[in-house]
Amino acid sequence: MPDTDTLSIxxxxxxxxxxxxxxxxxxxxxxxxxxxxxxxxxxxVAVRRVDLEAGAENILxxxxxxxxxxxxxxxxxxxxxxxxxxxxxxxxxxxxWIKIEVIDDNRxxxxxxxxxxxxxxxxAAEGFVVLPYISxxxxxxxxxxxxxxxxxxxxxxxxxxxxxxxTKELLRIMMEETxxxxxVDAGIGxxxxxxxxxxxxxxxxxxxxxxxxxxxxxRMAAAFGLAVxxxxxxxxxxxxxxxxxxxxxxxxxxxxx
Amino acid sequence: xNTPATTRFRALQEAGLASPAAATPELPALQRLLTQDRLxxxxxxxLLSPAAETLLEPLARRAQELTLRxxxxxxxxxxxxxxxxxxxxxxxxxxxxxxxxIERHRLTPDQLRREAEVIAATGLRHVLVLTGExxxxxxxxxxxxxxxxxxxxxxxxAIEIYPLSVDSYRELAGRGADSLTLYQETYDRTRYAxxxxxxxxxxxxxxxxxxxxxxxxxxxxVNIGALLGLHDARLEFLLTGLHAYCLQEQYPGVDLAVSLPxxxxxxxxxxxxxxxxxxxxxxxxxxxxxxxxxxxxxxxTRERASIRDGLIHFGxxxxxxxxxxxxxxxxxxxxxxxxxxxxxxxxxxxxAMLYQAGRQPVFKDWQTL
Numbered sequence: 001m002p003d004t005d006t007l008s009i010x011x012x013x014x015x016x017x018x019x020x021x022x023x024x025x026x027x028x029x030x031x032x033x034x035x036x037x038x039x040x041x042x043x044x045v046a047v048r049r050v051d052l053e054a055g056a057e058n059i060l061x062x063x064x065x066x067x068x069x070x071x072x073x074x075x076x077x078x079x080x081x082x083x084x085x086x087x088x089x090x091x092x093x094x095x096x097w098i099k100i101e102v103i104d105d106n107r108x109x110x111x112x113x114x115x116x117x118x119x120x121x122x123x124a125a126e127g128f129v130v131l132p133y134i135s136x137x138x139x140x141x142x143x144x145x146x147x148x149x150x151x152x153x154x155x156x157x158x159x160x161x162x163x164x165x166x167t168k169e170l171l172r173i174m175m176e177e178t179x180x181x182x183x184v185d186a187g188i189g190x191x192x193x194x195x196x197x198x199x200x201x202x203x204x205x206x207x208x209x210x211x212x213x214x215x216x217x218x219r220m221a222a223a224f225g226l227a228v229x230x231x232x233x234x235x236x237x238x239x240x241x242x243x244x245x246x247x248x249x250x251x252x253x254x255x256x257x
Numbered sequence: 258x259n260t261p262a263t264t265r266f267r268a269l270q271e272a273g274l275a276s277p278a279a280a281t282p283e284l285p286a287l288q289r290l291l292t293q294d295r296l297x298x299x300x301x302x303x304l305l306s307p308a309a310e311t312l313l314e315p316l317a318r319r320a321q322e323l324t325l326r327x328x329x330x331x332x333x334x335x336x337x338x339x340x341x342x343x344x345x346x347x348x349x350x351x352x353x354x355x356x357x358x359i360e361r362h363r364l365t366p367d368q369l370r371r372e373a374e375v376i377a378a379t380g381l382r383h384v385l386v387l388t389g390e391x392x393x394x395x396x397x398x399x400x401x402x403x404x405x406x407x408x409x410x411x412x413x414x415a416i417e418i419y420p421l422s423v424d425s426y427r428e429l430a431g432r433g434a435d436s437l438t439l440y441q442e443t444y445d446r447t448r449y450a451x452x453x454x455x456x457x458x459x460x461x462x463x464x465x466x467x468x469x470x471x472x473x474x475x476x477x478x479v480n481i482g483a484l485l486g487l488h489d490a491r492l493e494f495l496l497t498g499l500h501a502y503c504l505q506e507q508y509p510g511v512d513l514a515v516s517l518p519x520x521x522x523x524x525x526x527x528x529x530x531x532x533x534x535x536x537x538x539x540x541x542x543x544x545x546x547x548x549x550x551x552x553x554x555x556x557x558t559r560e561r562a563s564i565r566d567g568l569i570h571f572g573x574x575x576x577x578x579x580x581x582x583x584x585x586x587x588x589x590x591x592x593x594x595x596x597x598x599x600x601x602x603x604x605x606x607x608x609a610m611l612y613q614a615g616r617q618p619v620f621k622d623w624q625t626l
Binding site for chain 1: 325326327328329330331380382412477505509510511512513551552612615616617618619620621622623624626
């Protein structure tokens with residue numbers, strides 16, 4: 001990949017465009033293997049699972065040193081809880097990145113954009129690098145940018161569903177209309193879907209369930225790493241547009257001079 | 258305060274819902290249910306029928322797929338901690354009921370700290386606090402004091418105590434409790450009256466609405482269940498599932514879970530009224546996973562190790578470990594337990610079993626904010 005094509009968020013230059021999760025693994029010791037195989041640049045960790053006193057069971061003990069740690073506020077049901085979790089993360093030495101997750105619907109785990117916006121305003125003002133997880137809504141995106149978000153993390157499909165880019169058209173509009181990096185988060189179940197998100201113009205993708213619950217998570221992580229690179233290359237190369245009809249090779253107007 | 262979810266559940270219950278034991282669905286209809294994304298209450302009932310037991314293997318596989326998708330390869334661990342065994346109720350199946358001639362204890366703050374230290378040393382950060390119903394010995398204030406002590410040792414505290422008002426639940430939540438476990442025991446009113454001959458627990462409706470009051474009080478997680486073996490188990494579990502369903506519809510943010518406690522031998526020698534086989538237990542767990550894919554399913558040490566080791570693969574999301582059902586049973590006292598447990602493995606052994614089975618034990622999944 002050309003050196004000029006580097007994603008920077010919050011002033012940090014990232015080594016790749018693949019973000020991974022840390023939940024749902026059969027054992028935490030798989031995490032460094034997955035990170036290495038994927039060439040992941042960022043890993044997200046649920047603050048609620050962090051237990052600094054847990055020794056080998058402490059998930060942070062398994063995060064490799066060369067990756068950006070992005071704590072998340074999973075479990076927060078409103079802005080206030082998200083803000084408290086973010087502050088706990090910073091106090092625990094997890095850096096100043098925070099992925100805001102506010103979910104108050106246990107059936108589809110859909111994010112609450114309004115509460116997420118409130119939390120973003122507060123945390124950005126406190127100096128956090130805020131990456132909000134949202135339903136892909138253009139107005140929410142604009143308000144989040146104004147509130148100081150460093151990137152946007154819209155969902156491709158509900159968390160854990162592996163359904164791919166169900167929200168494709170909304171994602172495309174968001175990528176077109178905002179100049180913040182758009183990282184497609186949630187719903188990506190296969191490397192081909194990750195490649196499709198990158199071809200669409202995503203700045204990066206975040207994958208957890210599809211890697212963690214694969215029969216061979218390390219191999220799947222490598223597959224996602226390749227897919228993200230391929231999709232990015234295709235985006236840079238400028239893919240041909242899809243057409244409704246066939247394009248004749250002998251144009252109708254070819255006789256005109 | 259209104260309890261709309263309970264009202265809705267009661268309407269379903271009173272609509273003359275026949276037991277799944279009486280349902281005779283055709284095989285193709287059942288097979289179709291295994292591929293659907295959503296199930297109606299009527300379809301959940303069919304999956305609990307004796308006919309569906311013939312599809313137990315594909316049912317379990319589908320349940321496993323859904324559990325992996327939503328919970329991953331993890332298992333949350335917790336352990337029960339009995340504060341006291343004073344009780345004014347006469348539940349005929351319980352080792353701590355008022356009529357039992359047993360030694361009664363209540364933990365002092367020091368004893369509670371010692372018990373908590375022993376548990377915390379195992380790495381567990383989730384604890385389930387239990388006590389009998391006695392406003393003299395264990396009023397809500399005492400329970401609240403205990404919760405405040407336990408906050409020094411645990412990040413998540415669940416309560417399994419007598420039913421309270423919304424205000425009382427809110428007060429305990431304010432002092433650090435975040436989850437509520439409460440079993441209706443049996444949903445059958447006649448059977449309920451027989452099994453609870455005296456004491457405040459005779460009030461079926463006050464108990465029935467208690468999980469909803471917990472939701473209204475802002476508790477994060479609510480775990481319900483029926484004691485299987487007291488009455489028609491297929492019907493009891495159908496009603497448990499529908500109760501959870503009505504609560505989740507009304508309170509989408511609450512983390513709902515069910516337990517499937519099978520009645521165990523108790524000091525008084527109570528005999529179960531109906532048999533609940535291992536295959537039925539497995540069927541209920543798998544069917545519920547299809548009905549409510551994101552809800553929790555807890556399995557206690559009432560079940561023997563070999564059954565627990567099998568059931569963790571398709572639906573169960575929470576396991577108790579290192580359990581003891583006696584007051585101060587880990588440290589200071591050796592009185593009788595509330596019931597006999599059947600899986601005596603400690604936290605380290607359960608963790609080792611889980612890792613062996615390709616499941617990560619989760620010691621901490623929340624912290625009171």
